[in-house]
Amino acid sequence: MAAPKRVERPLSPFMIGPYYRPQMTSMSSILTRITGNGLVAGVLLAVWWLLAAATSDEYFAIADAVATSWFGDLVFTLSLWAVWYHYLAGLRHLYFDAGKGLDIPTAEKLGWACIIGSVVLTVLTILLVQ
16 A cells, blocks of 8 residues: 655644735734734823822823823824724624624725724824824
């Protein structure tokens, strides 16, 4: 009896490159988890700023300098984008839970809609708040 011919194939879908193409559905799922966890940075900075305001003038001056610096602006802007993305992804997930939009082309379009929509809503929010 002849030995079966061994087929060369990837062992895991995490072998990004010639064997695996990242799909919008998986990337949007990963991005939802990253933005959900990344929101912690903005919350920590805001809580630190509020606690410093309740502590002393000197401590508040330090926290305010960080929160209003380029670093604070970056953290709060990325947090704003993360809130919008997480919100839109949650709506997308509710749509999926209703059994709609589960075909691959629609799911990919909704993934792109979450990304593009969150960027547009972030820019609009910044323009309206300033």
